[in-house]
Amino acid sequence: xxxxxxxxxxxxxxxxxxxxxxxxxxxxxxxxxxxxxxxxxxxxxxxxxxxxxxxxxxxxxxxxxxxxxxxxxxxxxxxxxxxxxxxxxxxxxxxxxxxxxxxxxxxxxxxxxxxxxxxxxxxxxxxxxxxxxxxxxxxxxxxxxxxxxxxxxxxxxxxxxxxxxx
Numbered sequence: 001x002x003x004x005x006x007x008x009x010x011x012x013x014x015x016x017x018x019x020x021x022x023x024x025x026x027x028x029x030x031x032x033x034x035x036x037x038x039x040x041x042x043x044x045x046x047x048x049x050x051x052x053x054x055x056x057x058x059x060x061x062x063x064x065x066x067x068x069x070x071x072x073x074x075x076x077x078x079x080x081x082x083x084x085x086x087x088x089x090x091x092x093x094x095x096x097x098x099x100x101x102x103x104x105x106x107x108x109x110x111x112x113x114x115x116x117x118x119x120x121x122x123x124x125x126x127x128x129x130x131x132x133x134x135x136x137x138x139x140x141x142x143x144x145x146x147x148x149x150x151x152x153x154x155x156x157x158x159x160x161x162x163x164x165x166x
Contacts, residue, residue: 003072009045011091015077020096022047023104026069036062040073040096048086048095049073058101068107074100 005021024042031037036051036059051062065071075098086092 007044008040008042008047009090011047011077011094011096013079013093016079016094018077019074019099020077021072021074022049022096023072024070026065026067026071029065029067031063036065038062038065040071045090047091048080048089049075049098050095051098051101055099058098061101061103062098064103066107066109068110069103070105070107072102072104073098 002021004023005019006015008022008024011020011022022040022042024040027039027041027046029036029038034053038049038051039046040049041047051059053059073096075096077094078097080086080093080095
C-alpha cells in the first residue's frame with residue numbers, strides 16, 4: 001500500500017467511486033454498533049471514513065482505534081446521502097468506505113482531550129492575560145476544560161511573577 005494518494009482535506013466529488021489511500025491521525029471515533037466512523041485528519045483537513053463489518057480485518061482493527069492514532073487507510077470514496085451531507089466541512093459531501101487499515105503508531109491516552117479544548121469558547125491567547133477566572137453572563141457555567149485552562153494559566157503567571165524576584 002502506498003503512503004498516500006491524496007490528502008484528507010482534498011477528497012471531493014472528483015474522487016467518487018475511486019480508490020484512495022489516506023494517511024493521517026484519528027480526530028474522532030464513533031462506534032454505532034455495526035459501523036465504525038472516524039474523522040481522519042492531516043495537514044489539509046478532515047474527512048469521514050467508515051468501516052463496514054463486511055470488511056472483517058479492517059473493521060476488527062478499527063475497533064482498536066483511539067484519538068491521535070496515526071493510521072493509513074485505503075478505501076473507495078462514496079457520496080454521502082443527501083440528508084447526511086455536512087456543509088460545515090469541505091469534504092462533507094463525501095466519505096471513504098475503508099477496505100484496508102494499517103495502524104502506523106498508537107497514541108497513549110491524552111491527559112486533556114485536544115478536541116474538547118479547541119471546541120470551547122476560550123483560546124490560549126485570551127487566557128494568557130487573565131489573573132482571575134473568566135466572567136460569563138449570569139446563569140451560564142464554564143466548561144470543565146475552561147476551568148482547567150484558566151487555573152493552569154493563573155498558576156503559570158504567578159510562578160513567572162514570583163520567579164522574577166528570586
